[in-house]
Amino acid sequence: MSIKKNLQQIKSELPKHVTLVAVSKTKPISDLMEAYSSGQRIFGENKIQEMVEKYEQMPKDIQWHMIGHVQRNKVKYMAEFVNLIHGVDSLKLLKEINKQASKHQRTIECLLQIKIAEEDSKFGMSAKDAEALLKSESLKQLSNIKIVGLMGMATFTDDQTQIKSEFDFLKSTFNKLKTFQTENCDLQIISMGMSGDYPLAIDCGSTMIRVGSNIFGARDY
DSSP, X not given: OOHHXXXXXXXXXXXXXXXEEEEOTXXXXXXXXXXXXXXXXXXXXXXXXXHHHHHHHSXXXXXXXXXXXXXXXXXXXXXXXXXXXXXXXXXXXXXXXXXXXXXXXXXXXXXXXXXXXXXXXXXOBOHHHHHHHHHOHHHHTOTTEEEEEEEOOOOSSSOHHHHXXXXXXXXXXXXXXXXXXXXXXXXXXXXXXXXXXXXXXXXXXXXXXXXXXXXXXXXXX
C-alpha cells in the first residue's frame, strides 16, 4: 500500500484522543512530503542532525518531535524549532533544553522518559526519580520548558503479557505523577506504542503513538 493509504488506514482506526506521530527517521524527504500531502503534520526523528536538515527543506507548519535519545551538546541545533522532546531522562538535560530555549525566547515542551522495559539498551528514569524531579525546587526555576507528559518504550518481545504490564506500569506512573502541577508541569500526554504494539498501548491508555514502518514501510539502514 502507498504511504497515503497506510496513513488513512491507521487514522481511520485511531480514537479521537490519540495523536499519531509519523516516525520518519532514515526516510527521504519525498516520503515525508507524500505523508504531508495526505494531511500528516507531526513527524518524529531520532537524530537531531537529520531532523534539522528536513526542517530546513520542508513546510513550516510541521510539528517536529525528537523521539530518540538526546545528547546535551546537540540540543542547541533543534532549540529554534522542535515542538516536543520525548526522551528527557535527567534534570541536566532539562536545564540544557531550558537554556537553549531561552535563547530563542521559546518554551519547549518535554516528556519525561520512564524506563519501563527490562532491556539495558533502553534509556529512561525510574518512576521514583521522576517523582523526585517533579517535586524539586530546581525544576520550578526552569521557565522555558514545560513537562507535558511521560514516554516509555516497551521491551522488544512477542510476549504480549509482558508488554501489557510495562504499558500498565507507565499508565499507573502517569496517574500518580499527574497530581504534581506547577507553572512548567502539566501532565497530559502518555506517549507509548509503536508500529508493532500501538493497539495494545491505546488499550492501556496511550494518548500518543509513534508509528514508522506501518506508514513508510521497512526502514533503510
